[in-house]
Amino acid sequence: MTRMDMPPGLLGKLKKLPQLSKMSESFPKPVSSGPVTKVVQKNPTFDGLPILKTWVGDAGRFITLGLVATRHPETGVRNLGVYRMQIVDGQHVIMHWQKHKRGAQHSEISKAKGERIPAAIIIGGEPSTVFSGIAPVPEGLDKYLFSGIVRKKGISTVRCKTIDLEVPANAEIVLEGYVDPADLRDEGPFGDHTGYYTPVEQYPTFTLTGAMHRENPVYLTTVVGKPILEDAYVGKVIERSFLPLIQMFHPEVVDFAMPAAGWFQGMAIISIKKSYPGQAKKVMMGLWGTGQLALTKMFIVVDDDVDVQDINDVIWAITTRADPARDTTIINNTPTDTLDPASPLVNLGSKLGIDATQKTIQEGFTREVQEKVTVDDRTRGLVDSRWSTYGL
Incomplete structure (x- = not known):
């Protein structure tokens, strides 16, 4: 759904109620627990995850399909974005969110307040949620709501254990923490979807504070390089x-x-x-x-x-x-x-x-427009009938 015009008059508005009711079914629904809360780690680390180093020139291992959840510090609208993350050690990754991305914008607002921004890395989950993290939805639309619109039913969310954020209850793995915009580190090079290694640049650091996952989680990832790939x-x-x-x-x-x-x-x-x-x-x-x-x-x-x-x-x-x-x-x-x-x-x-x-x-085109060469209906009919005769 991208548009719903509000009609004039009480009767017109009443006629829209069924559409509003359907829309309400797409809103996220908080629950106390879910598949992702089955295992809660007390001393989490990145070390046990099968994180890839894809290309020989990569600076190290990168998370390439993690959905990074943040919340706008002022409006509360939640965002999911896909940003690559370079592993530094067991508790730290470098968050490659570019200037134009909403996660970076949320971080800048927090930085202006002298605060770090809570963030959660979501690995795997329902296809609509993964799609929501990648899709460039209009500004101000909550990504969890968009996921519900896509699947025509709201997703279930659970609260993180160590930070003030909600995450999809059906995720495979959730890695909780915060991004410190003042803690900048060199990220890259990394073989990217342009087909080139991106140069080394400084990006902020994510610190891991908690983790939870399904009993037998699946690590969702992808290979990024010269197109055409996944x-x-x-x-x-x-x-x-x-x-x-x-x-x-x-x-x-x-x-x-x-x-x-x-x-x-x-x-x-x-x-x-x-x-x-x-x-x-x-x-x-x-x-x-x-x-x-x-x-x-x-x-x-x-x-x-x-x-x-x-x-x-x-x-x-x-x-x-x-x-x-x-x-x-x-x-x-x-x-x-x-x-x-x-x-x-x-x-x-x-x-x-x-x-x-x-x-x-x-x-200003003063020449006569030349006629485009096309197949006339009679010839098309003759060809089609011949193909049909021979069962082709």
Whole structure:
């Protein structure tokens, strides 16, 4: 659910009650215990976990699919984020949350108050919760609620034993502690999803204070490296799930694709039903101002007769409908993904927009638009009937 308009009048509001009731079923439900509370460790350590060192150049072992739970220090909205964590010793990891991520933003608010921020590392659990941790949901939406919306039933939560946070009761493992924004350590290098080793940078330290887990927990992890790897399939689910949200703000959008080879932040392709001049650039600018899409380096906009999931069709549109001087937009000094290996400065670079839509006379295209080669219905019918005759 991304939108529910409130109708005018008492009768209209009463008619919405069934929808509100369904929404309430998605809210998280606190419980006193759950599968993850079966075993509580008094002297927890990272040493017993099968944490991977994936690539020969990695600085050490990294947790690569832990959901990091934090709570906004002022609003109380809970967040789940996936940030890599380098093992330092049995009680400490380095928390690689980038400037643009909500966990880092929560930490900065706590730092301004002179406080450390409670955090929990959640390993494994229900697919909807793992998806919620990865998904770029709108600002202010509680990730636990989003998980319930995805699964159409609220998740159960339990309180941590050593910190003031709630965690999913059906998790496999929960590692409790706090992040000290003043305790910075060198993190990396690490083979990342861009296909390059990220350079050494300083990030804050997480200290382990407690742990609990199922009786026979499963350690959920993934391998990160040059695409296309496992994370590509999670990214495709996010792409499909968030198309309706994009269409809510930009109703002209027909489809949206983030090719896995572009590590998702590198490139996005958007098809639109064009109805006025300059509309492709309007969509680009709007999406560059929307949440995590602000970090996307390249946007390609095509007409609705182009299949954004077919890269050959997209290349055809670029080469037949875009003029480099007229249809290329470059914007300097914009936010970039911290992991982008090409940006001239960390977190700061440029954007590229390609308008590969068919230009109109209102956009200064004075030539006659050439007719596109297509198969006529009669020929299509003849071919289809022949294939059917031979059982193909």
